[in-house]
Amino acid sequence: MCAYDSWNGIPSCANRALMTNLARKQWNFTGVWVSDCGAINDVFANHNFTKNRVQAVKAVLDAGLDLNCGNFLQDNLDAALASGAVSASAVQNSLKRLYTLRMRLGEFDDAANQPYRDVTKYGHTQRHHPSIALDAARQAVVLLKNDKVSSLSSKADEVLPLPANLLKLAVLGPHAGDN
Secondary structure (H helix, E strand, O other): OEOOOEEOOEEHHHOHHHHHHHHHHHOOOOOOOEEOOOHHHHHHHOOOOOOOHHHHHHHHHHHOOOEEOOOHHHHHHHHHHHHOOOOHHHHHHHHHHHHHHHHHOOOOOOHHHOOOOOOOOOHHHOOOHHHHHHHHHHHHOOOOOOOOOOOOOOOHHHOOOOOOOOOOOOOOOOOOOOO
């Protein structure tokens, strides 16, 4: 997912060097790039990377974006195609990646062969899922070390790793109380 940030002055959703050259070509990333919901609008409205919405559509599709979480592409793609700023082949490239992923996920298979078809948005509450989530969390733990901390502390070593005598720690977010 590309988000609202930028790297070297280029919004992440319009950054061809990261999304296509690095991820797709060097790392052989075969998945799809999805924008954060307002990130494409930010390319134009907040980053001022493009002069208008049509140029923003062109920039993100040229960078390798496949799917927009929000409505920006839906609202502006027709104008970008009509103006000639975006080619049909650019859209076809994204559609090819999207439909390839959907096929790999089995979405076009017979319904009887789609094990996740009946999983609701509450499917994560299945009996065996907490143990899977715990295992994934254990495998994903990373110990960080900050050598340079800007405004948090005058000493870099006061942030991470956490001190052994820490008495309180806030855990925030929608799943903060989950076991």
